[in-house]
Amino acid sequence: MVGRRPSFEDGVRCRVLRCLHSNGGAVLGGGSMMRIFAVLAAGLAGVLFFAFMITDSTQAVQRGHRGTGMALMYKPAALEALKPLNAIPEAEDPADPPIIGQPTITERYKNIQVLKDLSVNELSRVMAGFVAWVAPEEGCVYCHNTQNMASDEKYTKVVARRMLQMTRTINNEWTQHVGSTGVTCWTCHRGQHVPSGDWFSAAPQKARMLGNRDGQDTAGVATNGNTSLPYDPLTTYLTTPDANVRVQGTRPLAGSNPTSVKKAEHTYALMIYMAKSLGVNCDYCHNTRALARWEQSSPQRVTAWYGLRMVRSLNINYLVPLKPLFPEYRLSPEGDGPKVACATCHKGTYKPLYGVSMKADWPEFWRRGGVDTSNEVRTLPVNHPRPDPQLAKAGLPDWETGYAPEPIPAEED
């Protein structure tokens, strides 16, 4: 380069060459060869890294207004992996209509308590559905003494009858959550006797000399996402009728919020459980700059609000009362009975079975026989403090966060 003013290109070339040239201009000496390999190896690693990024990239989909940061992150590979779990078995052929003179179901059978609204032919296909969804290996004998089909001697049959009532109640009484999509036994069971995502209350932690850790800092707990948050976020919120999830103060004055940091930790543990069960982030439901505010939340948060109440009601009215029927090996080591929560239906997807409804093929599960309408839990009072009218009058900002959707009356069929 002597005798010529170095150009911009020279500068670039020099910078590139500098990594090849090393000790004062000796081109490509022994040490330099090593460096070339090092550069090539680094380049290869880079290519592999980009290949990994492309195949396993986390993608972001913007869902809220620009600037709100409401972006849903998901991994296409993880979604792909969930596909087989969300497949639906082929439906039975539709039942032939009853022939005139054919006996009704209660004339034909001795112990029909729920399915009185079916024809004899419809009962057969519902039983075939039960086998495919709950006991594909064992068949009818899983629930029946085949010498006497009317007998209730097997606990599985009695549980199945109650499950049937639960399924019909969900489809008729909880449309605020399940819409017209609804559920069948398959939604939870997927061919297993015991559905995945069932849960038991954890044993209470013993208070120790250094105080009560309130279930925190316990490693390896799936429900709270393996965080240091309390390890049983479900018992309080999903089995007691009036448990209040909300913790954020609605007024600016110190001492005006009756809840505590400790309670907020339980709320966060529950939220992590909900997000994990649906395979989503917090901002699927919230605008995370203002977690409490309903008017900035997505419509999915309202669906989730009903979901919380539905799950409570299912546990209180169905699963908890069924406990005495379950054999010991179905109970937890502490003797607690199995219960349902978000993951029992959702299993890591935003809508169970990706929102595909089985209603057209299985209308029997949407009939109303056995539907439990005496359900108190659904109309829970919203026990959140309303903004203080005195404060509003004083011209203080409106800290209202207490809006909750009014329960919508169930659809008539």
Ligand code: HEC
């Ligand atoms: C998951 C449990 C389960 C399985 C598996 C099952 N059933 Fe049932 N079955 C029930 C329940 C529960 C009832 C009672 C329904 C009611 O009370 O409305 C019932 C009732 C019946 C009845 C009426 C009996 C009477 O006289 O009252 C017949 C018949 C029947 N099932 C046949 C079958 C056949 C055939 C199979 C196998 C293809 C089968 N079931 C598999 C749970 C099951």
Ligand code: HEC
């Ligand atoms: C909302 C989810 C859900 C739905 C829907 C559901 N089940 Fe279940 N079922 C459960 C849970 C949870 C258990 C308890 C599992 C355990 O023992 O841990 C259970 C247990 C059972 C058992 C006892 C199995 C055993 O071996 O102990 C039978 C039988 C059963 N269900 C039948 C049915 C039938 C039939 C339907 C459809 C009419 C149905 N279930 C719908 C959640 C559900």
Ligand code: HEC
């Ligand atoms: C599937 C929807 C959904 C997801 C995902 C979700 N939340 Fe929530 N969140 C709700 C609902 C519904 C409520 C109100 C519950 C109630 O009032 O009973 C709530 C309440 C809260 C509250 C209390 C607000 C108040 O008024 O005090 C906080 C804090 C919160 N969520 C944080 C989070 C965090 C953090 C995440 C992610 C780890 C998250 N949420 C994920 C639906 C969701």
Ligand code: HEC
């Ligand atoms: C009995 C089964 C069942 C249980 C339990 C359940 N869900 Fe759902 N959920 C559904 C069904 C079915 C849909 C689809 C409704 C539709 O297609 O409109 C749904 C839809 C949703 C949606 C709307 C998703 C969207 O993209 O629109 C949210 C949010 C949700 N559930 C949250 C929850 C939470 C949180 C829980 C636990 C507190 C829960 N669910 C428990 C069955 C269930």
